[in-house]
Amino acid sequence: MGASKxxxxxxxxxxxxxxxxxxxHPARIAILEYISKQENCxxxxxxxxxxxxxxxxxxHLNEIKKIGLLKGTFEGKNLCYCINREKWEALQxxxxxxFSNINQNCC
Amino acid sequence: MGASKxxxxxxxxxxxxxxxxxxxHPARIAILEYISKQENCxxxxxxxxxxxxxxxxxxHLNEIKKIGLLKGTFEGKNLCYCINREKWEALQxxxxxxFSNINQNCC
DNA sequence: TTTATATATCGCAATATTACGATTATATAT
DNA sequence: ATATATAATCGTAATATTGCGATATATAAA
Numbered sequence: 001m002g003a004s005k006x007x008x009x010x011x012x013x014x015x016x017x018x019x020x021x022x023x024x025h026p027a028r029i030a031i032l033e034y035i036s037k038q039e040n041c042x043x044x045x046x047x048x049x050x051x052x053x054x055x056x057x058x059x060h061l062n063e064i065k066k067i068g069l070l071k072g073t074f075e076g077k078n079l080c081y082c083i084n085r086e087k088w089e090a091l092q093x094x095x096x097x098x099f100s101n102i103n104q105n106c107c
Numbered sequence: 108m109g110a111s112k113x114x115x116x117x118x119x120x121x122x123x124x125x126x127x128x129x130x131x132h133p134a135r136i137a138i139l140e141y142i143s144k145q146e147n148c149x150x151x152x153x154x155x156x157x158x159x160x161x162x163x164x165x166x167h168l169n170e171i172k173k174i175g176l177l178k179g180t181f182e183g184k185n186l187c188y189c190i191n192r193e194k195w196e197a198l199q200x201x202x203x204x205x206f207s208n209i210n211q212n213c214c
Numbered sequence: 215t216t217t218a219t220a221t222a223t224c225g226c227a228a229t230a231t232t233a234c235g236a237t238t239a240t241a242t243a244t
Numbered sequence: 245a246t247a248t249a250t251a252a253t254c255g256t257a258a259t260a261t262t263g264c265g266a267t268a269t270a271t272a273a274a
Contacts, residue, residue: 002228002262008158009133013140020130025232026116029124029205036209044250051115053234058252060232079251083209092206098136099199102143102190110259111232132262151220160264165222167262186221186271 016098019091022067027052028060032069036083044079123205126198129174134159135167139176143190151186 006014022028030050046061047054064070069088072081113121129135137157153168154161171177176195179188 013133017133023127024131026120026124
């Protein structure tokens with residue numbers, strides 16, 4: 001086969017994995033870094049900043065949108081989007097909670 | 108094509124993406140959760156706990172090992188491994204730093 | 215040394231991701 | 245209404261991931 005057996009895992013495990021998947025590409029890290037550092041939400045120069053073709057950037061943006069990390073207008077010319085702060089901070093907490101759950105003292 | 112253009116991104120961006128990639132599968136999240144919650148480092152029952160075939164578990168463990176998140180003995184019978192606490196906490200900080208860098212107030 | 219037990223590796227098929235050229239859709243300006 | 249600029253979608257090739265059966269390897273016990 002080759003498809004992930006998502007059904008044998010918990011919702012929480014799948015959700016964290018899915019969020020991690022969005023961060024699992026340097027282009028998407030770079031895009032998120034860039035957008036989150038902007039004062040305003042004009043992001044038409046992403047293609048120049050990142051250095052990938054326009055359809056590729058569009059695809060990556062779509063991955064980021066799908067988990068709700070961006071908000072704003074997404075159609076037509078002069079689109080305007082920025083980080084969805086609530087989702088952003090929720091994810092931060094989610095990752096933090098995952099990493100905080102550790103209790104071992106062996107090896 | 109189809110291969111990631113890793114060379115056009117910074118080392119930090121690639122490293123964070125690579126770490127996220129390891130977390131980007133529910134099986135690996137489940138494996139890490141399980142190991143990190145163990146008091147001792149006996150993990151021979153991972154196949155039963157997770158519910159994937161033994162070679163598949165072995166593959167996932169290898170992905171986790173590759174970024175240094177596990178330490179211990181990895182060969183032969185009765186292997187003994189656990190979370191590499193230093194790397195674990197370094198990653199936690201790394202993700203936290205990424206999520207902390209945000210300054211926008213638009214949309 | 216043989217046997218039992220557990221993990222690693224190989225090989226392969228199914229699926230997913232990545233990237234981009236070509237095209238289409240959308241919105242603004244003229 | 246037409247032209248222009250920008251983003252989304254389509255189609256496709258290359259590559260990567262996922263999963264597991266079969267097999268090899270390593271350790272411990274008899």
